[in-house]
Amino acid sequence: MIIRDMQLSRFSIPFAAPIRVGGQELNKRDGLLVAVRDDQGHTGWGEAAPLPGLDTISLDQCQEELCPIRKAFADQALNWDSFSLTAPMMGLCPEIPGLNPISAFGVESALAWLGLCSGQWGIAGADELGIAVNGLFVPSPDPDRLPAQAKQLKASGFSTVKIKIGRMDSDDEIRQILELDSLFNHKLALRLDANRSLDFAQYQSYFEALKHLNIEYVEEPLKPEYDFFEAAQIPWPLALDESLESYANLDEPFPKSLGAVILKPGSFQGVHGMAQAMEQLHTQGIKTVLSSSFNNTMGMSMLGLLANQYAPETAHGLDTLKYFSKQMFFHRMQIVDGRMQIPV
Secondary structure, three states: OEEEEEEEEEEEEEEEEEEEEEOOOOOOEEEEEEEEEEEEOOEEEEEOOOOOOOOOHHHHHHHHHHHHHHHOOOOEOOHHHHHOOOHHHHHHHOOOOOOOOHHHHHHHHHHHHHHHHOOOOOOOOEEEEEEEEEEOOOOOOOOHHHHHHHHHHOOOOOOOOEEEEEOHHHHHHHHHHHHHHHHHOOOOOEEEEEOEOOOOOHHHHHHHOOOOOEEEEEEOOOOOOOOOOHHOOOOOOOEEEHHHHOOOOOOOOOOOOOEEEOOOOOOOOOHHHHHHHHHHHHOOOOEEEEOOOOOOHHHHHHHHHHHHHOOOHHHHOOHHHEEEOOOOOOOOOOOEEEEEEEEE
Protein backbone atom coordinates (compact mmCIF):
# COMPACT_ATOMS: atom_id res chain seq x y z
CA MET A 1 0.00 0.00 0.00
CA ILE A 2 1.13 3.54 -0.74
CA ILE A 3 -0.01 7.05 0.08
CA ARG A 4 -1.85 8.44 -2.90
CA ASP A 5 -2.60 11.92 -1.59
CA MET A 6 -2.61 14.24 1.41
CA GLN A 7 -5.05 17.14 1.64
CA LEU A 8 -5.34 20.08 4.03
CA SER A 9 -8.49 22.09 4.62
CA ARG A 10 -9.31 24.79 7.14
CA PHE A 11 -12.30 24.60 9.44
CA SER A 12 -13.97 27.15 11.69
CA ILE A 13 -16.55 26.08 14.29
CA PRO A 14 -18.43 28.73 16.32
CA PHE A 15 -18.52 28.43 20.09
CA ALA A 16 -21.95 28.50 21.67
CA ALA A 17 -20.68 31.41 23.79
CA PRO A 18 -17.31 33.21 23.86
CA ILE A 19 -14.47 31.25 25.51
CA ARG A 20 -11.56 32.89 27.36
CA VAL A 21 -8.13 31.26 26.99
CA GLY A 22 -4.93 32.85 28.27
CA GLY A 23 -6.49 36.30 28.38
CA GLN A 24 -7.95 36.04 24.87
CA GLU A 25 -11.65 35.84 24.06
CA LEU A 26 -12.44 33.33 21.33
CA ASN A 27 -15.71 33.19 19.41
CA LYS A 28 -14.76 30.26 17.18
CA ARG A 29 -12.33 27.37 16.91
CA ASP A 30 -10.12 27.42 13.83
CA GLY A 31 -7.90 24.59 12.68
CA LEU A 32 -6.70 22.35 9.88
CA LEU A 33 -8.05 18.98 8.84
CA VAL A 34 -5.37 16.61 7.57
CA ALA A 35 -6.61 13.85 5.23
CA VAL A 36 -4.23 11.07 4.10
CA ARG A 37 -5.56 8.73 1.39
CA ASP A 38 -4.00 5.44 0.29
CA ASP A 39 -4.14 3.73 -3.12
CA GLN A 40 -6.94 1.43 -1.89
CA GLY A 41 -9.32 4.34 -1.31
CA HIS A 42 -9.01 4.49 2.49
CA THR A 43 -8.71 7.88 4.19
CA GLY A 44 -7.32 8.75 7.60
CA TRP A 45 -8.17 12.05 9.27
CA GLY A 46 -6.28 14.22 11.73
CA GLU A 47 -6.53 17.66 13.27
CA ALA A 48 -3.80 20.31 13.58
CA ALA A 49 -5.34 23.14 15.57
CA PRO A 50 -3.20 25.39 17.77
CA LEU A 51 -5.31 27.10 20.43
CA PRO A 52 -4.76 30.88 20.68
CA GLY A 53 -3.88 31.88 24.22
CA LEU A 54 -2.36 28.45 24.90
CA ASP A 55 -0.13 27.40 21.98
CA THR A 56 2.67 29.62 20.68
CA ILE A 57 2.48 28.51 17.04
CA SER A 58 -0.18 30.00 14.76
CA LEU A 59 -2.53 28.23 12.38
CA ASP A 60 -0.79 29.87 9.40
CA GLN A 61 2.55 28.49 10.60
CA CYS A 62 1.05 25.00 10.86
CA GLN A 63 -0.24 25.24 7.32
CA GLU A 64 3.15 26.44 6.05
CA GLU A 65 4.81 23.45 7.72
CA LEU A 66 2.32 20.90 6.47
CA CYS A 67 1.96 22.00 2.84
CA PRO A 68 5.41 20.71 1.72
CA ILE A 69 4.65 17.31 3.27
CA ARG A 70 2.01 16.68 0.59
CA LYS A 71 4.76 16.31 -2.02
CA ALA A 72 6.96 14.24 0.32
CA PHE A 73 4.06 11.85 1.03
CA ALA A 74 3.03 11.34 -2.61
CA ASP A 75 3.57 7.66 -3.56
CA GLN A 76 5.26 6.95 -0.22
CA ALA A 77 5.11 3.24 0.62
CA LEU A 78 3.49 2.41 3.96
CA ASN A 79 5.45 0.01 6.15
CA TRP A 80 2.62 -1.57 8.15
CA ASP A 81 4.94 -4.18 9.66
CA SER A 82 6.58 -1.38 11.64
CA PHE A 83 3.35 0.35 12.74
CA SER A 84 3.46 1.64 16.33
CA LEU A 85 1.73 4.50 18.12
CA THR A 86 5.03 5.26 19.88
CA ALA A 87 7.10 5.56 16.66
CA PRO A 88 7.58 8.83 14.74
CA MET A 89 5.11 8.93 11.83
CA MET A 90 3.65 5.75 13.40
CA GLY A 91 6.61 3.83 11.92
CA LEU A 92 4.94 3.92 8.50
CA CYS A 93 7.24 6.33 6.68
CA PRO A 94 10.42 8.33 7.35
CA GLU A 95 10.37 10.84 10.18
CA ILE A 96 9.84 14.46 9.11
CA PRO A 97 12.27 16.70 11.02
CA GLY A 98 11.35 20.16 12.23
CA LEU A 99 7.60 19.72 12.66
CA ASN A 100 6.11 21.46 15.66
CA PRO A 101 4.12 19.20 18.02
CA ILE A 102 0.70 20.45 16.84
CA SER A 103 1.47 19.79 13.16
CA ALA A 104 2.94 16.40 14.03
CA PHE A 105 -0.21 15.53 16.01
CA GLY A 106 -2.35 16.24 12.92
CA VAL A 107 -0.27 14.16 10.50
CA GLU A 108 0.29 11.24 12.86
CA SER A 109 -3.40 11.18 13.80
CA ALA A 110 -4.27 10.86 10.12
CA LEU A 111 -1.81 7.97 9.72
CA ALA A 112 -3.15 6.19 12.82
CA TRP A 113 -6.73 6.48 11.59
CA LEU A 114 -5.68 5.36 8.12
CA GLY A 115 -4.50 2.15 9.79
CA LEU A 116 -7.87 1.68 11.48
CA CYS A 117 -9.87 2.48 8.34
CA SER A 118 -7.80 0.11 6.19
CA GLY A 119 -7.91 -2.72 8.75
CA GLN A 120 -4.14 -2.77 9.20
CA TRP A 121 -4.59 -2.44 12.96
CA GLY A 122 -7.64 -2.40 15.14
CA ILE A 123 -9.28 -2.52 18.54
CA ALA A 124 -10.50 -6.01 19.24
CA GLY A 125 -14.24 -6.46 19.57
CA ALA A 126 -15.17 -2.79 19.38
CA ASP A 127 -16.85 -0.55 16.84
CA GLU A 128 -17.15 2.21 19.42
CA LEU A 129 -14.92 3.34 22.27
CA GLY A 130 -16.38 4.34 25.62
CA ILE A 131 -13.80 6.62 27.23
CA ALA A 132 -14.31 7.65 30.86
CA VAL A 133 -14.34 11.44 31.19
CA ASN A 134 -14.53 13.91 34.04
CA GLY A 135 -17.24 16.52 34.25
CA LEU A 136 -16.49 20.20 34.80
CA PHE A 137 -17.87 22.41 37.57
CA VAL A 138 -17.15 26.14 37.61
CA PRO A 139 -18.25 28.02 40.75
CA SER A 140 -20.35 31.02 39.78
CA PRO A 141 -21.60 34.19 41.48
CA ASP A 142 -25.03 33.32 40.07
CA PRO A 143 -26.82 31.29 42.80
CA ASP A 144 -28.92 29.48 40.19
CA ARG A 145 -25.89 28.09 38.39
CA LEU A 146 -24.95 25.48 40.99
CA PRO A 147 -28.17 23.42 40.85
CA ALA A 148 -28.20 23.71 37.04
CA GLN A 149 -24.60 22.50 36.76
CA ALA A 150 -25.21 19.71 39.27
CA LYS A 151 -28.26 18.58 37.30
CA GLN A 152 -26.22 18.44 34.08
CA LEU A 153 -23.40 16.51 35.77
CA LYS A 154 -25.86 13.96 37.16
CA ALA A 155 -27.64 13.59 33.80
CA SER A 156 -24.31 12.75 32.13
CA GLY A 157 -23.43 10.20 34.80
CA PHE A 158 -20.16 11.73 35.95
CA SER A 159 -18.46 10.25 38.99
CA THR A 160 -15.30 12.36 38.61
CA VAL A 161 -15.57 16.16 38.45
CA LYS A 162 -12.93 18.79 37.77
CA ILE A 163 -13.53 22.06 39.65
CA LYS A 164 -12.02 25.40 38.69
CA ILE A 165 -10.83 27.33 41.74
CA GLY A 166 -9.09 30.65 42.35
CA ARG A 167 -11.50 32.68 40.23
CA MET A 168 -13.82 34.01 42.96
CA ASP A 169 -13.67 34.68 46.68
CA SER A 170 -12.29 31.49 48.24
CA ASP A 171 -15.07 31.26 50.85
CA ASP A 172 -17.72 31.31 48.11
CA GLU A 173 -15.90 28.65 46.08
CA ILE A 174 -15.41 26.43 49.12
CA ARG A 175 -19.09 26.74 50.04
CA GLN A 176 -20.15 25.71 46.52
CA ILE A 177 -17.72 22.78 46.42
CA LEU A 178 -19.08 21.48 49.72
CA GLU A 179 -22.65 21.88 48.47
CA LEU A 180 -21.84 20.06 45.21
CA ASP A 181 -20.22 17.20 47.11
CA SER A 182 -23.28 16.96 49.36
CA LEU A 183 -25.67 16.89 46.37
CA PHE A 184 -23.79 13.79 45.14
CA ASN A 185 -23.90 12.13 48.59
CA HIS A 186 -20.13 12.55 49.01
CA LYS A 187 -19.45 9.98 46.25
CA LEU A 188 -17.62 12.23 43.79
CA ALA A 189 -13.91 12.05 43.03
CA LEU A 190 -12.87 15.72 42.81
CA ARG A 191 -10.04 17.29 40.84
CA LEU A 192 -9.23 20.90 41.73
CA ASP A 193 -7.68 23.14 39.07
CA ALA A 194 -6.33 26.53 40.10
CA ASN A 195 -4.50 27.38 36.84
CA ARG A 196 -1.57 28.79 38.85
CA SER A 197 -3.72 31.41 40.59
CA LEU A 198 -3.13 30.92 44.34
CA ASP A 199 -0.54 32.02 46.85
CA PHE A 200 0.49 29.51 49.48
CA ALA A 201 -1.80 30.85 52.23
CA GLN A 202 -4.82 30.69 49.91
CA TYR A 203 -3.96 27.15 48.90
CA GLN A 204 -3.67 26.14 52.54
CA SER A 205 -7.13 27.61 53.25
CA TYR A 206 -8.67 25.36 50.57
CA PHE A 207 -6.95 22.35 52.11
CA GLU A 208 -8.18 23.11 55.64
CA ALA A 209 -11.76 23.46 54.40
CA LEU A 210 -11.84 20.53 51.94
CA LYS A 211 -9.34 17.98 53.27
CA HIS A 212 -12.14 15.60 54.29
CA LEU A 213 -13.39 15.32 50.68
CA ASN A 214 -12.22 12.80 48.08
CA ILE A 215 -9.66 15.03 46.31
CA GLU A 216 -7.94 12.98 43.62
CA TYR A 217 -5.37 15.71 42.86
CA VAL A 218 -4.89 19.47 42.59
CA GLU A 219 -3.77 20.81 39.24
CA GLU A 220 -1.22 23.66 39.17
CA PRO A 221 -2.29 25.32 42.45
CA LEU A 222 0.40 27.99 42.97
CA LYS A 223 1.23 31.18 41.08
CA PRO A 224 4.13 31.06 38.56
CA GLU A 225 6.55 32.73 41.01
CA TYR A 226 6.45 29.57 43.12
CA ASP A 227 8.21 26.36 42.18
CA PHE A 228 5.55 23.81 41.27
CA PHE A 229 6.63 21.35 43.96
CA GLU A 230 6.47 23.95 46.76
CA ALA A 231 2.80 23.02 46.80
CA ALA A 232 3.80 19.55 48.06
CA GLN A 233 3.92 21.00 51.58
CA ILE A 234 0.14 20.54 51.46
CA PRO A 235 -0.61 16.78 51.53
CA TRP A 236 -2.76 16.64 48.40
CA PRO A 237 -1.48 14.87 45.26
CA LEU A 238 -0.42 17.32 42.55
CA ALA A 239 -0.97 17.37 38.79
CA LEU A 240 1.32 19.01 36.24
CA ASP A 241 -0.14 20.92 33.30
CA GLU A 242 1.12 24.42 32.43
CA SER A 243 4.45 23.80 34.20
CA LEU A 244 5.10 20.52 32.37
CA GLU A 245 7.69 21.98 30.01
CA SER A 246 9.87 22.80 33.05
CA TYR A 247 9.92 19.09 33.96
CA ALA A 248 9.96 17.58 30.48
CA ASN A 249 12.79 15.10 31.20
CA LEU A 250 10.65 12.08 31.98
CA ASP A 251 13.72 9.94 32.63
CA GLU A 252 14.18 11.78 35.94
CA PRO A 253 11.95 10.36 38.67
CA PHE A 254 9.31 12.78 39.96
CA PRO A 255 8.66 13.38 43.68
CA LYS A 256 6.01 11.11 45.20
CA SER A 257 3.72 14.14 45.59
CA LEU A 258 3.08 14.10 41.82
CA GLY A 259 -0.11 12.15 41.21
CA ALA A 260 -0.91 12.99 37.58
CA VAL A 261 0.30 14.68 34.41
CA ILE A 262 -2.15 16.44 32.10
CA LEU A 263 -1.40 15.93 28.40
CA LYS A 264 -2.83 17.97 25.52
CA PRO A 265 -2.06 17.92 21.79
CA GLY A 266 1.24 19.76 21.71
CA SER A 267 2.47 18.67 25.15
CA PHE A 268 4.94 16.32 23.44
CA GLN A 269 5.95 15.69 19.85
CA GLY A 270 2.81 14.56 18.05
CA VAL A 271 0.90 11.36 18.76
CA HIS A 272 4.03 9.27 19.21
CA GLY A 273 5.47 11.68 21.79
CA MET A 274 2.26 11.60 23.82
CA ALA A 275 2.15 7.79 23.64
CA GLN A 276 5.79 7.52 24.74
CA ALA A 277 5.12 9.88 27.66
CA MET A 278 2.08 7.89 28.75
CA GLU A 279 4.08 4.65 28.70
CA GLN A 280 7.00 6.17 30.59
CA LEU A 281 4.90 7.90 33.24
CA HIS A 282 2.98 4.68 33.80
CA THR A 283 6.24 2.93 34.74
CA GLN A 284 6.67 5.59 37.47
CA GLY A 285 3.15 5.01 38.76
CA ILE A 286 1.98 8.45 37.62
CA LYS A 287 -1.50 8.84 36.16
CA THR A 288 -1.80 10.46 32.72
CA VAL A 289 -4.95 12.44 31.98
CA LEU A 290 -5.63 13.52 28.40
CA SER A 291 -7.21 16.92 27.98
CA SER A 292 -8.89 18.48 24.95
CA SER A 293 -7.76 21.96 23.90
CA PHE A 294 -11.29 22.56 22.59
CA ASN A 295 -10.52 20.07 19.83
CA ASN A 296 -13.15 19.09 17.31
CA THR A 297 -14.31 15.52 16.93
CA MET A 298 -11.25 14.58 14.83
CA GLY A 299 -8.79 15.61 17.51
CA MET A 300 -11.05 14.14 20.18
CA SER A 301 -11.12 10.77 18.44
CA MET A 302 -7.31 10.55 18.48
CA LEU A 303 -7.24 11.45 22.17
CA GLY A 304 -9.81 8.71 22.69
CA LEU A 305 -7.58 6.16 20.94
CA LEU A 306 -4.63 7.14 23.15
CA ALA A 307 -6.80 6.94 26.26
CA ASN A 308 -8.05 3.48 25.28
CA GLN A 309 -4.53 2.21 24.60
CA TYR A 310 -2.60 3.66 27.53
CA ALA A 311 -4.94 4.85 30.31
CA PRO A 312 -8.30 3.05 29.97
CA GLU A 313 -9.14 3.21 33.69
CA THR A 314 -8.65 6.98 33.99
CA ALA A 315 -11.32 9.67 33.55
CA HIS A 316 -10.03 12.10 30.92
CA GLY A 317 -10.73 15.78 30.29
CA LEU A 318 -12.70 15.39 27.08
CA ASP A 319 -16.03 17.01 27.96
CA THR A 320 -15.51 20.08 25.74
CA LEU A 321 -17.70 19.45 22.69
CA LYS A 322 -20.61 20.99 24.61
CA TYR A 323 -18.98 24.41 24.18
CA PHE A 324 -19.51 24.35 20.40
CA SER A 325 -22.69 25.45 18.69
CA LYS A 326 -22.47 22.27 16.55
CA GLN A 327 -20.35 19.18 16.01
CA MET A 328 -18.67 18.43 12.70
CA PHE A 329 -17.03 15.57 10.81
CA PHE A 330 -18.32 12.53 12.75
CA HIS A 331 -21.58 11.16 13.96
CA ARG A 332 -22.43 13.09 17.10
CA MET A 333 -20.29 12.10 20.06
CA GLN A 334 -22.26 11.79 23.27
CA ILE A 335 -21.48 11.23 26.92
CA VAL A 336 -23.44 8.32 28.38
CA ASP A 337 -22.93 7.18 31.98
CA GLY A 338 -19.81 9.30 32.27
CA ARG A 339 -18.20 7.91 29.11
CA MET A 340 -17.55 9.58 25.76
CA GLN A 341 -18.82 7.38 22.90
CA ILE A 342 -16.33 7.53 20.01
CA PRO A 343 -16.98 5.62 16.76
CA VAL A 344 -14.07 3.55 15.47
